[in-house]
Amino acid sequence: MQLTQMGRTGWDPFAEMRQLQADMNRLFDNAGVFPAAQAYPPVNLWIGDSSVVVTAELPGLSAEDVELTIREDTLTISGERRQAEEAEHAGWHRRERPHGVFSRTIGLPFRVDPDQVQAKFDNGVLEVEMQRPEADRPRKIAINGN
Amino acid sequence: MAQEMTTTAKREVVPAEQGEVTRAAVVYRPDTDIYETEDQVVVVADMPGVAPADVDVNLERRVLTIRGNFHRQAHDGYRLVHAEYGEGDYERVFTLSEEIDRDRIEASHKNGVLTLKMPKAESAKTRKITVKAA
Numbered sequence: 001m002q003l004t005q006m007g008r009t010g011w012d013p014f015a016e017m018r019q020l021q022a023d024m025n026r027l028f029d030n031a032g033v034f035p036a037a038q039a040y041p042p043v044n045l046w047i048g049d050s051s052v053v054v055t056a057e058l059p060g061l062s063a064e065d066v067e068l069t070i071r072e073d074t075l076t077i078s079g080e081r082r083q084a085e086e087a088e089h090a091g092w093h094r095r096e097r098p099h100g101v102f103s104r105t106i107g108l109p110f111r112v113d114p115d116q117v118q119a120k121f122d123n124g125v126l127e128v129e130m131q132r133p134e135a136d137r138p139r140k141i142a143i144n145g146n
Numbered sequence: 147m148a149q150e151m152t153t154t155a156k157r158e159v160v161p162a163e164q165g166e167v168t169r170a171a172v173v174y175r176p177d178t179d180i181y182e183t184e185d186q187v188v189v190v191a192d193m194p195g196v197a198p199a200d201v202d203v204n205l206e207r208r209v210l211t212i213r214g215n216f217h218r219q220a221h222d223g224y225r226l227v228h229a230e231y232g233e234g235d236y237e238r239v240f241t242l243s244e245e246i247d248r249d250r251i252e253a254s255h256k257n258g259v260l261t262l263k264m265p266k267a268e269s270a271k272t273r274k275i276t277v278k279a280a
Contacts, residue, residue: 037152038230045228046221053224057231059192059258081151083179087188090181097177097192102151109227122219124194124258 040102041077041126045109050132052108059124060097066121068128070114075128078103111136156231159238171216172234176260187246189262193236195219198255203262205248210240212260245269 046053054075058066061079069076081099112130119128156174176191189212193201196214204211214236242248245267252263 037154040151040153042153042230043228044226044230046224047227048224053221057194057258059194060256062257084188084190086183087179087181090183090188093180093182093187095179095181097179097190098151098153100151121257122195123197124192127219 039104040098041104043077043104043106045106047109050137052110052112052130052132054106054108054126054128054130056126056128057124058121058126061121061124061126063119063121066126068117068119070112070117070130073108073111074105075108075112075130076103076105077126077128158232158234172232173237174232174234175238176212176214176236178238185266187264187266189240189260189264191236191238191260191262192258193255193260194258195233196236196255196258201253201255201260203253203260205242205251208242210242210262211237212240212262213237214260 041056041058043054043056046055054077056077058079058081060081066077066079069078078101080101081097083097083099108130110132113133116131117128119126121127159173159175176193178192179188179190181188191212193214195216197217200215200217202211202213202215204213216233216235218233242264247265247267250265254261
């Protein structure tokens with residue numbers, strides 16, 4: 001509910017228009033009707049004190065199907081999502097799962113050490129943990145008093 | 147080949163069953179492929195993050211409900227700075243046609259993908275009819 005000063009100024013037509021505009025914006029923001037295309041795979045990025053974790057939803061794939069490349073402060077995830085052989089000659093009722101070759105490069109917030117990377121696959125979710133090189137880590141500097 | 151592979155944001159749904167939900171998780175509609183071969187109908191649903199033990203397939207009369215419960219992975223000491231997908235449960239309901247042999251439905255779950263193989267009943271299989279020369 002929008003609060004308007006009804007008492008002194010009477011009915012405010014602009015308040016109703018603003019309300020209508022806000023309602024319309026919310027309707028389109030939710031975008032449930034026409035979801036926008038987004039890069040594959042979708043990723044989440046987590047940051048810790050000296051490491052960064054990238055998780056990606058890659059259902060149906062396992063460790064052998066995905067290639068990870070690290071170069072300075074970028075991580076590239078590439079692979080291919082195939083569909084079942086028998087499906088090629090089948091009659092389709094619904095086809096929503098994306099398939100094909102993918103490659104995605106994600107910019108990391110800092111340089112990472114390629115020798116200290118841990119990656120695992122868990123029920124179709126890829127998790128890559130990367131460490132910041134020792135030399136790049138932020139250091140606390142003590143301030144000397146007089 | 148040149149086409150870039152994309153996906154769309156996960157679609158959130160209101161759980162099919164009436165009444166209050168006792169879990170405070172968001173429910174998504176899994177992306178699903180359904181195709182039909184000569185002797186079976188196959189349903190393939192993407193439920194990333196769901197372990198095989200947490201998948202529930204329920205058939206009540208003609209209504210097939212698939213559900214996957216998600217267990218949040220703790221990222222202690224980390225904070226989420228960029229998110230392109232949400233984490234939550236999955237649920238989707240299908241109505242089966244009469245020609246499915248309901249006693250022989252097979253379900254398997256691997257790498258976050260649920261596959262349901264539903265054999266067609268004998269009476270519904272396609273048959274080739276030989277044409278005799280008159």
